[in-house]
Amino acid sequence: MAIGLGHYILLATLLFAIGLYGALAKRNAIVILMCIELMLNAVNIAMVGFSRFVTPALLTGQVFAIFIIVVAAAEATVGLAIVIAIYRNRQTIDASQIDLLKW
Amino acid sequence: MALSIAFWILAIVAIVSALSVVLLRNVFRSALALILCFLSVAGIYVTLQADFLAAVQVLVYVGAISILIILALMLTRNVPQGSPTNTLRIPALLVAVFFFIVVAWALANTPWQLSTTAPVTPTTAVIGEKLFGVSGFILPVEITPILLLAAILGAIVIAREK
Numbered sequence: 001m002a003i004g005l006g007h008y009i010l011l012a013t014l015l016f017a018i019g020l021y022g023a024l025a026k027r028n029a030i031v032i033l034m035c036i037e038l039m040l041n042a043v044n045i046a047m048v049g050f051s052r053f054v055t056p057a058l059l060t061g062q063v064f065a066i067f068i069i070v071v072a073a074a075e076a077t078v079g080l081a082i083v084i085a086i087y088r089n090r091q092t093i094d095a096s097q098i099d100l101l102k103w
Numbered sequence: 104m105a106l107s108i109a110f111w112i113l114a115i116v117a118i119v120s121a122l123s124v125v126l127l128r129n130v131f132r133s134a135l136a137l138i139l140c141f142l143s144v145a146g147i148y149v150t151l152q153a154d155f156l157a158a159v160q161v162l163v164y165v166g167a168i169s170i171l172i173i174l175a176l177m178l179t180r181n182v183p184q185g186s187p188t189n190t191l192r193i194p195a196l197l198v199a200v201f202f203f204i205v206v207a208w209a210l211a212n213t214p215w216q217l218s219t220t221a222p223v224t225p226t227t228a229v230i231g232e233k234l235f236g237v238s239g240f241i242l243p244v245e246i247t248p249i250l251l252l253a254a255i256l257g258a259i260v261i262a263r264e265k
Binding site: 001002003004005006007008009010011013014015016017018019020021022024025026027028030031033034035037038041044045048049051052053054055056057058059060062063065066067069070071072073074075076077078080081082083084085087092093094095096 | 106107110114117118121122124125130133134137140141144147148150151152153155156159160163164167168171172174175176178179181185186187188189190191192194195196198199200202203206207210211215216217218220221222223226229230233234240243247250251253254255257258259261262
């Protein structure tokens with residue numbers, strides 16, 4: 001069976017759903033950031049898949065994916081710096097214990 | 104034929120390693136599983152004839168972001184805790200399953216205008232043309248270094264010792 005658009009988009013959706021579950025259900029702040037990176041990778045696969053199967057001549061999906069990678073790198077940097085600063089002050093990175101702003 | 108085999112192997116490795124990131128107790132092994140997931144996503148880009156993007160994925164994600172994540176893990180050792188789940192486990196699972204079902208249903212019921220022209224390879228020259236050529240994406244290219252500079256300065260200021 002030839003691999004078509006549906007295969008790639010289903011793979012991207014499955015990776016996104018796994019990352020979504022991890023970002024919502026884990027307590028370790030760094031694991032939450034890792035699951036956010038998973039979601040960004042899933043979106044990239046969808047972008048490149050659409051670019052390849054719908055408009056193969058313009059590589060717009062791949063260009064967009066490059067910018068998503070750059071933004072993900074910047075966001076991972078700042079997010080991990082925040083986690084390190086929190087650990088330095090509170091000796092924990094458990095997201096269910098860092099709840100000062102909670103109602 | 105070879106493309107199908109490669110796709111199935113890479114897809115299964117990507118999904119199993121993504122599940123390992125979420126389900127493993129040892130947080131360092133989750134990071135290693137994430138590296139494996141990034142590598143298999145780079146392989147998927149190769150099956151999509153996106154060779155430049157596969158190289159960028161390996162260089163940036165595997166080469167830099169994974170190292171950064173492992174560095175942060177080493178600096179925040181929380182040995183008895185590991186990687187537990189919180190109280191929102193079941194609603195999160197329901198949300199993820201519901202999202203997957205909705206998107207799969209929308210995917211199956213949309214008449215995609217698929218094109219049968221062959222993809223352009225190698226992609227490096229065309230991406231360079233798109234980024235830097237006339238009517239290209241030169242504005243995002245110029246804004247990106249400012250974003251990266253802001254991220255670097257922000258990370259340094261947030262994470263430095265007082």
